[in-house]
Amino acid sequence: MQAAIELKGISKSFGSVAANKNIDLTVGKGEILALLGENGSGKTTLMNMLSGIYMPDSGSIFIDGKKVKINSPQAAGKLGIGMVHQHFKLVERFTALDNIRIGMGKEAGVFFKSGYTRKYVMEIAERFGFNIDPDKYVYNMSVSEKQTLEILKVLCYGAKIVILDEPTAVLTVQEIERLFEVLFKMRSEGHSVIIITHKLNEVMEVSDRVAVLRHGEYVGSVETKKTSEKELTELMVGHKIDLNISRPMIEKTQPLLEIRDLTVKSDEGNVAVDGMNFYIRGGEILGVAGIAGSGQKELCEAIAGLRPIVKGQMIHDGESIVGMSPKKISKHGISMSFIPEDRLGMGLAPSLSITDNMILKSYNDSKGIFVDRKDARIEAAETIEKLAISAPSTETPVRRLSGGNVQKVLLGREIKSGPNVLITAYPVRGLDINSSYMIYDILNEQKQKGVGILFVGEDLDVMLALCDKIMVMCHGKLQGVVNGNNATKEDIGLMMTGALNIVNKEGKTDGIAKDSIIKDGKEEESV
Amino acid sequence: MSEYHLVRRGDFSYKRVIICYAIGILVSLGIGALLLIGLGINPIEYYGRMLSIGLIGNRYAYKCIEGLLKVFVPLLITSLALGLAFKMRFWNIGGEGEFLIGSICAAIVAFNSNGMPKILTIILMCLAAALSAGIVGLAVAALKVKFNTNETLMTLMFNYIMLYLIRYLGNTKAGWNFFLNPESERPIFGQFEENCKMGGIKIGCFTLLYSVIAAVMITIIIYIYLKYTKQGYEISVVGDSSATARYAGMRVGRIILRTMFISAALIGLAAGLATSTAGTISESITNNVGWTGVIVAWLAKLSVPGIFITSLLISVLQYGCQAAATQYPSIDSNFADLLQGIILFSVLAADFAATFKIVKKEGPKND
Numbered sequence A: 001m002q003a004a005i006e007l008k009g010i011s012k013s014f015g016s017v018a019a020n021k022n023i024d025l026t027v028g029k030g031e032i033l034a035l036l037g038e039n040g041s042g043k044t045t046l047m048n049m050l051s052g053i054y055m056p057d058s059g060s061i062f063i064d065g066k067k068v069k070i071n072s073p074q075a076a077g078k079l080g081i082g083m084v085h086q087h088f089k090l091v092e093r094f095t096a097l098d099n100i101r102i103g104m105g106k107e108a109g110v111f112f113k114s115g116y117t118r119k120y121v122m123e124i125a126e127r128f129g130f131n132i133d134p135d136k137y138v139y140n141m142s143v144s145e146k147q148t149l150e151i152l153k154v155l156c157y158g159a160k161i162v163i164l165d166e167p168t169a170v171l172t173v174q175e176i177e178r179l180f181e182v183l184f185k186m187r188s189e190g191h192s193v194i195i196i197t198h199k200l201n202e203v204m205e206v207s208d209r210v211a212v213l214r215h216g217e218y219v220g221s222v223e224t225k226k227t228s229e230k231e232l233t234e235l236m237v238g239h240k241i242d243l244n245i246s247r248p249m250i251e252k253t254q255p256l257l258e259i260r261d262l263t264v265k266s267d268e269g270n271v272a273v274d275g276m277n278f279y280i281r282g283g284e285i286l287g288v289a290g291i292a293g294s295g296q297k298e299l300c301e302a303i304a305g306l307r308p309i310v311k312g313q314m315i316h317d318g319e320s321i322v323g324m325s326p327k328k329i330s331k332h333g334i335s336m337s338f339i340p341e342d343r344l345g346m347g348l349a350p351s352l353s354i355t356d357n358m359i360l361k362s363y364n365d366s367k368g369i370f371v372d373r374k375d376a377r378i379e380a381a382e383t384i385e386k387l388a389i390s391a392p393s394t395e396t397p398v399r400r401l402s403g404g405n406v407q408k409v410l411l412g413r414e415i416k417s418g419p420n421v422l423i424t425a426y427p428v429r430g431l432d433i434n435s436s437y438m439i440y441d442i443l444n445e446q447k448q449k450g451v452g453i454l455f456v457g458e459d460l461d462v463m464l465a466l467c468d469k470i471m472v473m474c475h476g477k478l479q480g481v482v483n484g485n486n487a488t489k490e491d492i493g494l495m496m497t498g499a500l501n502i503v504n505k506e507g508k509t510d511g512i513a514k515d516s517i518i519k520d521g522k523e524e525e526s527v
Numbered sequence B: 001m002s003e004y005h006l007v008r009r010g011d012f013s014y015k016r017v018i019i020c021y022a023i024g025i026l027v028s029l030g031i032g033a034l035l036l037i038g039l040g041i042n043p044i045e046y047y048g049r050m051l052s053i054g055l056i057g058n059r060y061a062y063k064c065i066e067g068l069l070k071v072f073v074p075l076l077i078t079s080l081a082l083g084l085a086f087k088m089r090f091w092n093i094g095g096e097g098e099f100l101i102g103s104i105c106a107a108i109v110a111f112n113s114n115g116m117p118k119i120l121t122i123i124l125m126c127l128a129a130a131l132s133a134g135i136v137g138l139a140v141a142a143l144k145v146k147f148n149t150n151e152t153l154m155t156l157m158f159n160y161i162m163l164y165l166i167r168y169l170g171n172t173k174a175g176w177n178f179f180l181n182p183e184s185e186r187p188i189f190g191q192f193e194e195n196c197k198m199g200g201i202k203i204g205c206f207t208l209l210y211s212v213i214a215a216v217m218i219t220i221i222i223y224i225y226l227k228y229t230k231q232g233y234e235i236s237v238v239g240d241s242s243a244t245a246r247y248a249g250m251r252v253g254r255i256i257l258r259t260m261f262i263s264a265a266l267i268g269l270a271a272g273l274a275t276s277t278a279g280t281i282s283e284s285i286t287n288n289v290g291w292t293g294v295i296v297a298w299l300a301k302l303s304v305p306g307i308f309i310t311s312l313l314i315s316v317l318q319y320g321c322q323a324a325a326t327q328y329p330s331i332d333s334n335f336a337d338l339l340q341g342i343i344l345f346s347v348l349a350a351d352f353a354a355t356f357k358i359v360k361k362e363g364p365k366n367d
Helices: A043-050 A073-078 A096-101 A114-128 A143-156 A173-188 A200-206 A229-237 A296-303 A326-332 A354-358 A373-386 A403-416 A433-448 A460-466 A489-496 A522-526 B014-038 B043-051 B061-087 B095-111 B118-147 B151-171 B210-228 B230-240 B242-247 B252-278 B289-299 B304-325 B334-355
Strands: A003-014 A017-028 A032-036 A058-063 A066-068 A081-084 A161-165 A192-196 A209-214 A217-223 A255-265 A271-281 A285-289 A309-316 A334-338 A421-425 A452-456 A469-474 A477-483 B003-008 B200-203 B206-209 B356-361
Touching: A003 A043, A017 A043, A017 A192, A017 A209, A032 A043, A032 A173, A032 A200, A032 A229, A043 A081, A043 A161, A043 A192, A073 A081, A081 A143, A096 A114, A096 A143, A114 A143, A114 A173, A143 A161, A143 A173, A173 A192, A173 A200, A173 A489, A200 A229, A209 A229, A217 A229, A229 A433, A255 A296, A255 A452, A271 A296, A271 A309, A271 A452, A285 A433, A285 A460, A285 A489, A296 A309, A296 A334, A296 A421, A296 A452, A326 A334, A334 A403, A354 A373, A354 A403, A354 B230, A373 A403, A403 A421, A403 A433, A421 A433, A433 A452, A433 A460, A460 A489, A469 A489, A477 A489, B014 B043, B014 B334, B043 B304, B061 B095, B061 B206, B061 B210, B061 B230, B061 B252, B061 B289, B061 B304, B095 B118, B095 B151, B095 B252, B095 B289, B118 B151, B118 B252, B200 B210, B206 B210, B210 B230, B210 B252, B210 B304, B230 B242, B230 B252, B242 B252, B289 B304, B289 B334, B304 B334, B334 B356
Parallel strands: A017 A217, A032 A192, A032 A209, A081 A161, A161 A192, A271 A477, A285 A452, A285 A469, A334 A421, A421 A452
Antiparallel strands: A003 A017, A003 A058, A058 A066, A209 A217, A255 A271, A255 A309, A469 A477, B003 B356, B200 B206
């Protein structure tokens, strides 16, 4: 196969940290290459060098056999390299067509010959099988439409080599299928595709060849047909790893936390959680699945007392927690850890030390005006040891830790307070395989202690393996609760998009426990 | 073709920071020296006089120390107060305005004291100053908490309101205006009675003003406050991430109100002490501490010991230039401001050099 792009001996370091060491990589014409690697293995750095954001310290890049120098994103564009970033780069208040047009430069003409560009764009959309309305405003688009537009955009700019950075993270199963069809179409047109992803099943499904990076070094590449998920994981991690997430079964208790008819508004004043019913028993993990922004954040914040509720009941340990302050709720035994997209925004103070972060919720428990750091330091040291957090000392600022360790500090603190309901949102967000499994183990350990866990997650495979039950949300509404051991990804995907609703199926209402302590009608009046 | 680019240094060493800062200061003194040579002044002699703040060969050397401390005390307290707000990422640049309102309120007490006992008068002056400035700070913080107004603009605007208020008081000859000297035809501010003037401990000829003792005590208290108390801890959490503070169940609004009140009240206190020391008021009573304090707080990277040292050095620079100016008629104390600006620039450059390094980009090796 003819090489579309060839990297030879590429190295790049930031300060004393080598992000890429002497990497050789070839992508053929009409090939879909999956780039695999744990966090910090240098995938994004390498791709940023291809798209002109960074320049390599040494090594050379060949395109179509010619040596090139890519010193700006413009230069990359001219060479036919287009990158679709994880965070979309679109103008919200423009239409799809205008978003493509603004980047066209001279070709679109000074006064934007609109007829010409429209025809051009639609032609390309048709060729690759995109289903897109050119006059739709971006702010009206769903995540998958935005992504379609991003891909169409780079194709319109003449990209022959398209790089996709974690494109499936925000999509439902059905949307992923559609994306893959587009990718196959691109392959048949002779385009080259590089796809960065963490999800091995997708790698197996979509790619022709897999290249693996580990600690900034190129481990090698294998043909997808001749490999297995297990082999890929071993290549990635460097040693054998057990891929099974265990789901220990233990005796479940009465519902610890019951939510009835909960309605919560978002910051913008829209209804974010719409009449939800559910309950968590001790000793179970209840997964929450849904497309990003379906009300998960608002739900978590409402339970933690950080967001006023419009109506509904929240009963914990036989007592209503509606209207309690966040401190009181946390004393009551409900603990929340929420990992936002930027990881550090909520729950941790990044410039403060591990010790100071450990006492974030409890600093006010001691008497007097001074903060008690002596006990906190001991606690921090214990947590570091127990969760195998790699940190130079208890006084290291949290921001200097790696992602996995940051998340362990956060979970460690929440567990330390000995909650009986643990709400954890995206605890493995952005973590590599090793760290993720560590977090699953921690959660299972808590479950075995009889803690009820609400697990808001992204990866359906993981949720199906880890959670006892999964409830699916769509636009703030409960779509149904399924069992972890017999549900299918397809069903959950349909529920996530709102196409399937199994609440009230067969005369049984999902989300209301049979042994509920809430007496219908009676308590509701008192709220 | 070779290119240069910036790379963040991977390691951190105090040695390099100190060396970079020292080079920065030397460079700025060098630039100052060139300017001095241009004016026909021997820079070594000038710097010698400046750094010795006129102590050498002076029969009244103790006067120099007293003068230096008079510059030092308000700058130190104001810088500490600003540092407190900055630590919370609350951009209080209204030091000037808060200082002026404090000064005006201290003067109201002073002009109406009618022979009250000295200690009581001075304490009342300081209280009035701290309270009035604190209320201004509280108002800005309340607007921020309630309506999310921009505190930078609000505090900045208060500076001008207070500046024009004191000008109005200083220029309006009227029966109600007790601020003015009744014997003068032209409107000028009156002098305080003896019972309103700051006293001190006599050590030989030298008088150690109580305000200096107060300033040192405030420094120690703030150091402990920020480092060891729960409120200090809250300030650092809110400053680092207010979303996190909210998640931890802190009442962020209350913390902002409280901290801003303390910050502004401390500046008011500095004004009260300075006004009492000066024995009168004027629109230049602030000696620009509201602005200089911002520089000091950032040069010291908001560390309390750092602020103490930096404000002392800046005071030496300012007072030293004044002292040296008496010997050199061709330059006045404005040279201090000029030099201060150059130093600030060089120190920022030094800070940059300590965090980043410039690397020459090598061409691809395996051609």
